[in-house]
Amino acid sequence: MxxxxxxxxxxxxxxxxxxxxxxxxxxxxxxxxxxxxxxxxxxxxxxxxxxxxPLYLGVTGPKALRLAGECADGVLLNGFMSTAYVSDAIRRISDGLRGSGRDVPDPEVIAMLVVSVDEDAAHAKDQARRLLATYLALFPNVAAATGLPSEQVAGTRERFFAAGPDEAARTVPDAWVEAHTVAGTPEECRDRIAEYRAAGATTAVLCPIGPDPMAAVEALAPR
Structure with a gap:
């Protein structure tokens, strides 16, 4: 701004x-x-x-989450967040709602999920890895909210600006991809989406990456 x-x-x-x-x-x-x-x-x-x-707020940090609970009808959570983050975010939103004294239903919590789906799970994770590295490098607020080790994230950021996203992706381990994206085979991705719902997200918004987003959506359709 x-x-x-x-x-x-x-x-x-x-x-x-x-x-x-x-x-x-x-x-x-x-x-x-x-x-x-x-x-x-x-x-x-x-x-x-x-x-x-209804009015929804897109927020990420702890103070903004509480504020959303105080005054909004729903909350849109950032992509690249883990299920642990979603659970903690809901707690902060609920604290804000209680503190406001509003007599309204709990705000809807929408989780933006970055989805990379392929029958080859390794290929799907590599696609997500590159984008995760880019976000960690370019969006410090997102990087901080992930809870990932700051020194390792700083290494990813340094590599990104020195050599680009492909090289930065080499610094992102599988564990980060698995915790902060929905990446893998269709069955693995459906299980991951269910984990976000179990963490408390009332709605999951799927953000497919890759050459054919519609194919990803169709692959993840309920069976």
Whole structure:
């Protein structure tokens, strides 16, 4: 956002903006953030609906997860997260909901799952390995949230910028791929998706990688 001339908004502003978005209000609303940017004025438009439109927040860090529990109807979790992260995220979201005093159902928790499926499990994991290395190198917040050893992640990042994603992928062990993606044969991938559901994700959004995303979706269709 800073590259566009807009500073990052502070955490206290988020619940305020969520409430405005949920009500779809524009008239008579002013704040320092709105005065300084065009985003709020342009993005929130009048609309009518027979029922309230649920509002979902895409968050990753611990404070943002709790904040989402305080004010959102649902939470969209980042890709490349483990089942342990999902369980911990749900705990933080629930803490936020309890602290808010809202009398509403538990927020829906949507897990974005990076999927690489192939009858050759090793090939599927290698495809996911390259993308995982790229994200660890380019997105420090994602890397921190994974809980992976910081020194080893730093090595992946260094290798990425020195020699590119293929070489960086060589620093990513199978254990990282298996814990942070859904990669393997169709049966293995279906089992992994079930593990995310067991961890508490109410919905799994599959993000297939590889040359034929539709083939991946069809391979993972319920049997």
């Amino acid at each position: 800073e590259r566009t001339g807009v500073g990052f908004m502070g955490i206290p502003t988020v619940p305020e903006m969520v409430a405005i978005a949920q009500r779809a209000e524009t008239l008579g609303y002013e704040s320092a953030w709105v005065a300084e940017t065009r985003i709020a004025r342009d993005a929130i438009v009048p609309m009518t609906a027979d029922t309230a439109v």
